Amino acid sequence: MTIFCPFCGEKLVDEAKFCKNCGKSVENYTHINNDTNTNPYSFQPPVEEKSHTLATVLGFLLAVLIPLFGIIIGIYLVTRNDNSNAKKYGTIIIVLGALVWILSFFTAIFM
Numbered sequence: 001m002t003i004f005c006p007f008c009g010e011k012l013v014d015e016a017k018f019c020k021n022c023g024k025s026v027e028n029y030t031h032i033n034n035d036t037n038t039n040p041y042s043f044q045p046p047v048e049e050k051s052h053t054l055a056t057v058l059g060f061l062l063a064v065l066i067p068l069f070g071i072i073i074g075i076y077l078v079t080r081n082d083n084s085n086a087k088k089y090g091t092i093i094i095v096l097g098a099l100v101w102i103l104s105f106f107t108a109i110f111m
């Protein structure tokens with residue numbers, strides 16, 4: 001394969017670190033070209049996310065039944081960095097738990 005200097009257009013030897021015409025470093029460019037050439041069909045499979053289904057289901061249940069524990073599980077889910085859904089559901093559980101908690105206070109006052 002032929003690589004040309006990205007600065008002056010001079011034809012370069014494979015694995016050349018410097019352009020022999022303008023003297024600029026072309027190492028990065030030749031390496032990028034080599035990587036894409038040796039592995040043209042390689043692709044990164046999506047990183048498998050850890051599932052927190054049990055904690056999520058438990059969180060929703062507890063948010064309604066025992067809001068304090070629901071909120072704790074919600075915080076646990078929000079702090080998981082290995083799953084974007086856990087963060088999303090954790091936030092919902094915290095809000096839900098807080099709402100149920102507030103509602104239970106109101107019913108306690110007005111009952």
Ligand SMILES: [Zn+2]
Pocket residue numbers: 005006007008009010019020021022023024
């Ligand atoms: Zn050059």
